[in-house]
Amino acid sequence: MQISLTYEELLCKYKNLNYIMIDVRSESEFSEYTIPGSINIPILSDKEREAVGYAYTKVSKEEAKILGIEYVSRKLPTIFKEILSLQDKYTNLIFFCARGGYRSSSITVLMQSIGINANKLIGGYKGYRNYINKNLNSLIEPIELVVLYGNTGTGKTKVLNELKKLGADVLDLEYCANHRGSVLGSVGLDKPNSQKMFESLIFDILYNRKSNLLFVEGESKTIGKSTIPDKLFDKIKNGIHVNITSSIEDRIDNIYEDYICGDDENIIKSLENLRNRMGNYWVDQKINLVKSKNYKDAIKDLILYYYDPLYQKNKKEYALTLENNNPSDTAKILYDYIKKDES
Template identity: 45%
Template sequence: MNFLKTNIYDDMNKNELSYKELLEKNNYILIDVRTPKEYQESTIPGAINIPVLLDEERVMVGTAYKKESQEKAKQLGIEAISKRLGDITKQISELSKKCDNIIFFCARGGMRSGSMTSFFKSMGYKTARLSGGYKSYRAFIIEDLENIVQGVTLITLHGKTGTGKTKILNELQNKGVETIDLEGMAKNRGSHFGHIGIPQDRSQKTFESLLYDAVKHRKNNVIVIEGESRKIGPIHIPDPFWDTMKEGVKILVEAPTEMRLDIIMDDYTGIDELKGNLLEVAEKLKRYMDGSAHSKFIDLVEHGEIREAARQMMIEYYDPMYNKSLNKHNYHEKVMIESIEDGIIKLKEVFKKHM
């Protein structure tokens, strides 16, 4: 380990490239050397997590840096890395068989990514580190999103709850139409009930990364999306994309009530603890609904009559709310559909006018 101790921090300012430069490269793999917790919160799409320090080790090193000295922090860091260096080397060795270049990054492009870059370069691997780390990547995509939406036309599908917009979007994508599923990226259906049946919401940072990649790697300049409010659950749509949505083509999708109920039942039934989730959210909506309507909804859920409960929520809460929202838009087209398949056929004809 003496070699590691004396040389691992050498040459840390060389073999760097910015994220903009990285976008011009091919056949590389990104290694996120931050802790599992940092990686879980947000990372660069496609990056693999091989942590230099585990969560508790990072706390220990950080505490030593603040309360003792930089040298003490380095010593503790090296001791922690040494325990797993063999396993880390095996992982890098396997990954190097798939890609020519290994690109390491940490939070700010400092000691963690610099040490791994220098060490594996000394072992003969083609390595570099991302200058400025994850922080510089974030700054780049936030700024560049405004550039890459220039010239993009967003065709937005609006409609009341249960009109099948997400299903239509997915089918359009399967048929080769350029789409972006904002709710899928946010892991939220964008309503008070939007989190039910979805394990967890995305972080804002992860959402912005996925959105940036989708726009950056589009195949053409016309993209179909689902109409959303500015917030999808806890997620905010970034200004450049939101402004492009407002300037795009707006299509209102309408569907019969029973079809809408079929779609809602397909989306929500079979979810574990559905009854408890519905009652929990309904309590939050109590102040927005007429007292008798709210009581009827609760009674229907309690008796397992989920379809009728959904009908009640549509009539008493969602439809009145959406009517106010939908009436704010000037639609380029209004399309009445009888099924998802019917919607695909009719919408593809509408798209031809705008593509």
């Protein structure tokens, strides 16, 4: 039985099989970036990995191995229980670590020895990352994008979600970045994704698309901590541009729904970033509105005096303009328009 395979082999041979990828790196390594869809079962925790590394450099390779074995042996029963529960759900278990070395090799051999269908990813995350770097542009090359533009709060993300329900391919870049792309873009979310994770999620969506036509929201080159790859950004600039509009009342409601989640501290922190552009007096007023829970007044001022003037500087020509009174209806009109234009 083959117990090692490359990521390319995984895509070709396992695409339609019931498998799960298990990242055995430490929790911080996993948090920074991983292969989309993977789960984390650390062989060594951050502290244990640090101790083994210290032993390797300051004592000896043998002492580091002994220490690593001691750490792993203590948690093997727990790891084994987790893997047994996964075996009930998945036919194939694919293990990987940073480079396909000791961590993934040892657990794969051990699981194979007790009859579990375990496989190791050759090259680990690094091998996977090399594959992404080599093939992402070729995935982008044939696609055509319908790009949704519009002032902040017009409900573009809601329209994208409705397009998904209609069966359209959607590239949600804000999801990939884990950031909404505006001054309040991180409010209510975990930390923004790393560039590697951003590109991995883009690759995953493009690889699994049903057609070469995708819907995407118009974004600046940078979203949170992530930068849109050059080839994809060119596709966005040269796509079919659609303008989404909405009443100021609906925009206020949309922004309220997205950002007001009990995280006033993060909202205020985000507003602080506007002092250079908007001035201390204006920012202090908005902070006071947030502190007094007058969120919608603060949102209205952000729309009128920050978001909209900023957006006016980047006017574009549009193939279609739609007023978004109902995201489901807007998505249906847009979907039918694009499909008719295709035929």
